[in-house]
Amino acid sequence: MARRELRYALLFLSPWLVGFAVFTAWPMLYSGYLSLTDYDVISDPSFVGTSNYERILADRDAHQALRNTVWYTVVQVPAYVTVSVLLALLLNQAGRAAGFFRTVFFMPSMTPPVATGVLLLLLFNGQDGLINTVLGWVGIEGPNWTTDPTWIKPGLVLMSLLTVGGSVIILLAAIRNVPQELYDAALVDGAGFWRKTWSVTMPMISGPLFFVIVVNTIAALQTFTEAYTAFFGVGNTTYSNDAAEFYVIHLFRQAFEFLHMGYASALAWLLFLVIMAITAVQVLVSRRLVYYEADR
Amino acid sequence: MRGLRPTAALVAGGLLLAGCAEGTGGPSGGAGDEEGETGGSAFSADASMEGELSIMGFGLDDEIAEVRFDLAEQAVDGVEVSLAEGGLDMQQFLSSVASGDVPSLIRADRTQIGTLASRGAIQPLDDCLEAEGVDPGQFLEPALAQVTFADQVYGIPEFNQVRLTMANEQLLEEAGLTLEDVNGSDWEAVTNANQKLFQGSGSRVEVIGYDSKLPEFLPMWARANGGAMLSEDGRTAQLDDPAVVEALEWAVGIYDDQGGFGQVKAFRDSADFFGAGNQFASGTLGAMPMEHWYVNVLNEVSPDAPVIFDTVRDRQGEPISYATGSAWAIPAGSDNPAAACRFAATMVATDSWFAAAEERVAAREEAGLQFTGLLTGNQEADQRIQEELVEPSGEENWDSAVEAIYEANENTFTLPANPADAEFDRAWKDAVNRVLNGQQQPAEALADAQEQAQQALDRAWEEWDATQGQ
Numbered sequence: 001m002a003r004r005e006l007r008y009a010l011l012f013l014s015p016w017l018v019g020f021a022v023f024t025a026w027p028m029l030y031s032g033y034l035s036l037t038d039y040d041v042i043s044d045p046s047f048v049g050t051s052n053y054e055r056i057l058a059d060r061d062a063h064q065a066l067r068n069t070v071w072y073t074v075v076q077v078p079a080y081v082t083v084s085v086l087l088a089l090l091l092n093q094a095g096r097a098a099g100f101f102r103t104v105f106f107m108p109s110m111t112p113p114v115a116t117g118v119l120l121l122l123l124f125n126g127q128d129g130l131i132n133t134v135l136g137w138v139g140i141e142g143p144n145w146t147t148d149p150t151w152i153k154p155g156l157v158l159m160s161l162l163t164v165g166g167s168v169i170i171l172l173a174a175i176r177n178v179p180q181e182l183y184d185a186a187l188v189d190g191a192g193f194w195r196k197t198w199s200v201t202m203p204m205i206s207g208p209l210f211f212v213i214v215v216n217t218i219a220a221l222q223t224f225t226e227a228y229t230a231f232f233g234v235g236n237t238t239y240s241n242d243a244a245e246f247y248v249i250h251l252f253r254q255a256f257e258f259l260h261m262g263y264a265s266a267l268a269w270l271l272f273l274v275i276m277a278i279t280a281v282q283v284l285v286s287r288r289l290v291y292y293e294a295d296r
Numbered sequence: 297m298r299g300l301r302p303t304a305a306l307v308a309g310g311l312l313l314a315g316c317a318e319g320t321g322g323p324s325g326g327a328g329d330e331e332g333e334t335g336g337s338a339f340s341a342d343a344s345m346e347g348e349l350s351i352m353g354f355g356l357d358d359e360i361a362e363v364r365f366d367l368a369e370q371a372v373d374g375v376e377v378s379l380a381e382g383g384l385d386m387q388q389f390l391s392s393v394a395s396g397d398v399p400s401l402i403r404a405d406r407t408q409i410g411t412l413a414s415r416g417a418i419q420p421l422d423d424c425l426e427a428e429g430v431d432p433g434q435f436l437e438p439a440l441a442q443v444t445f446a447d448q449v450y451g452i453p454e455f456n457q458v459r460l461t462m463a464n465e466q467l468l469e470e471a472g473l474t475l476e477d478v479n480g481s482d483w484e485a486v487t488n489a490n491q492k493l494f495q496g497s498g499s500r501v502e503v504i505g506y507d508s509k510l511p512e513f514l515p516m517w518a519r520a521n522g523g524a525m526l527s528e529d530g531r532t533a534q535l536d537d538p539a540v541v542e543a544l545e546w547a548v549g550i551y552d553d554q555g556g557f558g559q560v561k562a563f564r565d566s567a568d569f570f571g572a573g574n575q576f577a578s579g580t581l582g583a584m585p586m587e588h589w590y591v592n593v594l595n596e597v598s599p600d601a602p603v604i605f606d607t608v609r610d611r612q613g614e615p616i617s618y619a620t621g622s623a624w625a626i627p628a629g630s631d632n633p634a635a636a637c638r639f640a641a642t643m644v645a646t647d648s649w650f651a652a653a654e655e656r657v658a659a660r661e662e663a664g665l666q667f668t669g670l671l672t673g674n675q676e677a678d679q680r681i682q683e684e685l686v687e688p689s690g691e692e693n694w695d696s697a698v699e700a701i702y703e704a705n706e707n708t709f710t711l712p713a714n715p716a717d718a719e720f721d722r723a724w725k726d727a728v729n730r731v732l733n734g735q736q737q738p739a740e741a742l743a744d745a746q747e748q749a750q751q752a753l754d755r756a757w758e759e760w761d762a763t764q765g766q
Contacts (some may be wrong), residue, residue: 041390041416126562127501141499143560146565149733199623239511240729256387257413257718260751 018251035265037232045262051213053268062267066244067252072246073220078156082214085209088171089197102172106165117229119161121146131158146230149243156227156244166211174205206290214282221275224248247271312610319509324488335338338419339427342633345374350631351639352392353384353403353622359659360670363652368642372633375635384408387680389627393417401636406442406623406710407717410530413450414715414760418625420448426636434646436538438618438710439673443623445530445713446760451623452640453673458617458704459516459608460697462590463583464576466602467493467503471582478506480520481609483546487553493582494554504575505554508547511728516585516618517543519709520610525724530714531757533749535742544738548731557732570597577601587620588704591668591697598663607704609687619708621673649677650684666691669698671705678705708752715760719752 010017014070035052037045056062087105091098111119123130124145132142179200186196202209223246231244232253251271255264349372356362356379369377380388383406392398412418425432437703443451465482468474471492477485485507494505508517518525523539525530531716534540551557567575570593575581577598583607594603607615624640626633642648649672656705657667666689670681682702688695714720727745729738736744 041394041417042417118639121565125566126558128497128562128566140679144556144562147558149735162337239732240726241733242726242730242735253722256390257722258716259390259411259718 010052024180031265031268034262038261039265040113040259041261042259044110048262053200053262053270055263056266056270061242061245062247062250065245065247067223068243068245069247072153072156072223073217075151075153075251076220076223077213077216079157080160080164080167080220081213083161084167084171084212085165087168088175089201091168091172092175098172102169105168108162109165111163113225114229114233116159116162117226117233120226120230124155127163127193147239148240149241152231152241152243156223156230159226160223167216170208170212171205174208175201178204207292210282210286210290214279215283218275221271221278222248222253228252313459316552320543338633339637340634341427341429343427343638345372345635346637347632347635348376348378349401349635349639351377351379351401351403352389352399353382354379355381355383359655360652363655364643364648367648367651368639368644369641371632371662372635372639374436374469375639380492380766393627393629396629396765398629398631400630401639402625402627403454403622404625404740405452406439407452407455407721409443409623409625410445411715411717412625413448413713415443415754416628416763418450418629419628419633420450421452421626421637422449424626424633424641425452427634428641430635430644431639434676435644436673436675436678436705436708438708439621439623442621442710443625445570445715446764449600450713451625452644453621454644455621455624456671456673456705456708457587457589457620458701458708459513459585460575460588460591460617460704461583461606461608462576462586462594463604463606464579464602465693466579467579467582468604475604475606479606479609480545480585481611481613483611487546489582490550491553496555496559499555499559501554501559501584503580504584505561505562506550507560507564507581507672510544510547510551510557510732511620511725512545513585514540514544514724514728515711516608516616517547519618520608520616521546522611526685526714526720527713529677530711530712531753533720533753535727535749536739536746541552541739541742544700544728544731544742548738549575555632556734557638568574572597574598574601588671588701591694592700595666595668595697599694602693604693605700606630606708607700609645610756615703615707617708619705619710635724644672644677646674646677646680649674650680653677653681653685666694666698668694669701671701673685678702714747714753715756716752718758720749723749723752 034045036047036049038048038052039045063185091101091105094101108116124132126132126142126144126146126148129142129145133146135142141152146152182200182204191199216233227244227246228249232240232249247267248271251264251267254260254267354361354365356365365379380399384402386408389399389402402418409418413420424430430452432449436456439453439456440449443449443453461475463475463478463616465475468478468489471489473489473492476482477489480486490505492505494501494502495503511523518537518540521539521543523534523537523543525535525537525540527534548557551560554560563580564575567580568578569575574594574597576594577600591605594601608617610616624643626636626640630636649670653667653670658669667686670678671688672678672681686698711717723745724742727736727741730741732740735741
């Protein structure tokens with residue numbers, strides 16, 4: 001019986017297993033091999049040992065890209081999660097209008113990232129952009145968001161907040177699942193809105209919240225499309241700004257502009273290991289802070 | 297979560313591409329070295345035209361493309377021609393190389409030819425040109441130099457983009473200036489004109505005085521100042537040459553006098569560049585150097601704009617133009633090199649260009665617009681078109697534009713072919729951007745760029761020399 005079940009299980013799992021093996025596992029393993037070679041796609045790979053990894057240590061552009069990425073992740077993830085939680089809490093209070101606002105918040109998430117990159121240049125234009133126009137109404141002279149190295153990354157963080165819709169929906173669903181009895185009990189104890197939010201809602205949604213944090217941390221470490229479009233791609237064919245050169249952009253340029261596929265593979269593996277390490281730390285920390293209903 | 301999709305695409309696409317790649321062999325072992333795929337046997341005037349011809353990097357965007365494409369198709373009658381329309385996507389091309397399914401013929405930017413040639417991705421075309429009776433001397437020398445790597449021609453030049461000075465006559469007159477003040481012959485005069493033409497207050501720009509078009513036009517300013525960013529043999533970067541540094545200092549100073557590059561660029565980005573409200577029509581730009589195709593745009597969308605033209609001049613007052621363009625190339629491993637060669641040769645033949653230009657003239661006449669000439673990269677074709685098809689319109693400014701276009705075409709320069717063009721390009725552009733962004737001073741930025749560019753060149757040339765047994 002068990003063998004039969006196993007056969008069926010493997011049969012139904014096989015589309016995913018085959019897809020994973022062909023499209024993820026094999027390319028990853030092969031890229032591990034390529035990271036030890038000098039490879040430009042056109043010629044055959046030639047084995048160079050660990051020299052690609054050693055080259056990363058001396059690559060100033062890679063260091064700058066890593067610093068940019070860490071800065072972006074450290075600022076963007078808390079901002080993204082905070083805004084997501086606040087909007088989810090607001091939507092939970094919205095009553096009948098919740099459906100409408102849920103749609104409104106989610107719609108920007110459906111915008112193609114390339115369009116978001118181009119939109120960034122328009123909204124954050126230092127002379128005629130909407131952001132600086134609005135700031136001007138309250139007497140603030142906005143910066144040159146798209147050229148000033150100090151303001152490039154804050155602009156990208158703000159732009160990323162347009163796409164909180166997906167996380168808001170996840171967190172709203174979690175908030176709606178919090179048992180009403182818990183709020184009633186808190187009310188009896190004299191808790192106000194913020195106390196209930198902090199002591200009841202947040203612990204009860206800590207599982208989905210942890211998921212949102214982990215996924216967005218990984219996404220922030222891999223951020224690419226919007227910044228590439230705005231500062232290296234169609235938005236700026238000649239001008240670029242190294243304040244916007246994130247790690248994956250550096251990797252992409254090494255691979256597809258300079259044809260250093262072996263070196264780019266080494267960069268990819270380093271990023272993979274960094275993400276694994278950070279995620280492992282997050283999982284360890286979560287054991288103390290995250291509440292899973294199934295563990296009761 | 298946005299980053300997941302592109303990264304997934306990178307992993308699944310880039311790594312899969314890498315994962316599945318077997319390579320096609322390098323310069324010494326590539327498909328291009330196989331018997332029958334290069335050398336005299338592959339190209340012949342008597343070659344039978346059969347099989348398939350897949351083309352990448354070309355688009356049928358206008359009559360100039362369509363007419364020549366039809367003629368080239370006729371020249372390879374019997375061959376099934378397929379075209380993946382659009383500019384050459386390097387990722388797409390590399391994917392096809394990695395999978396062993398290379399296109400028969402590609403059209404690339406001329407700056408890419410050196411790198412592709414050094415890596416054995418494209419074939420030498422000297423035998424192709426000889427077989428098709430194409431005299432390399434018909435091409436403009438700088439254009440041909442750009443596609444000549446290690447003394448062999450790897451690309452067939454097509455088109456030539458030159459740079460002109462464009463200025464708002466009304467703004468010049470109001471400021472008591474003339475075209476000579478902004479054509480680059482006297483840098484001090486340009487600086488003074490910029491200060492007079494600029495209008496703005498605080499962080500607001502209302503009129504850009506002069507736009508020196510950094511970072512992309514630095515090679516032209518360096519040459520105008522008597523410098524060169526790369527040695528003629530393409531082996532030595534010269535980015536820290538005092539003439540290059542001085543050119544950058546001057547060109548950046550133009551922006552500094554207008555409140556900084558950030559402000560000017562933001563204002564420039566908000567302009568209606570291709571519309572009737574463009575910078576010249578709206579009176580928001582004094583002068584700038586610009587590619588000559590923009591003459592057509594201005595003539596079409598704002599024929600009454602007070603815009604006047606001249607060539608860009610070096611500091612001795614001589615016309616000078618940085619030229620760019622495209623080139624046809626045949627990948628190593630092309631399945632139909634003979635047909636590819638004939639097709640490319642027909643695309644750039646004098647008769648093909650002339651037929652296309654005639655069609656353009658008819659189309660412009662029908663639209664009530666002036667024919668502003670056509671720069672083909674082929675000297676014979678340029679001369680014939682200019683002599684037989686270009687006619688004065690009677691409107692002085694547009695006629696002077698055409699005159700300037702042809703004058704600039706005779707005074708072009710290009711950066712030499714080299715095996716690390718993308719990295720060299722990135723090194724100097726990043727340096728200029730760091731200066732524009734206020735992160736470094738010109739001398740310091742160009743010194744860093746020099747080191748970076750030379751390392752890339754040394755590495756690439758070393759690999760090339762190794763394949764040549766040097």
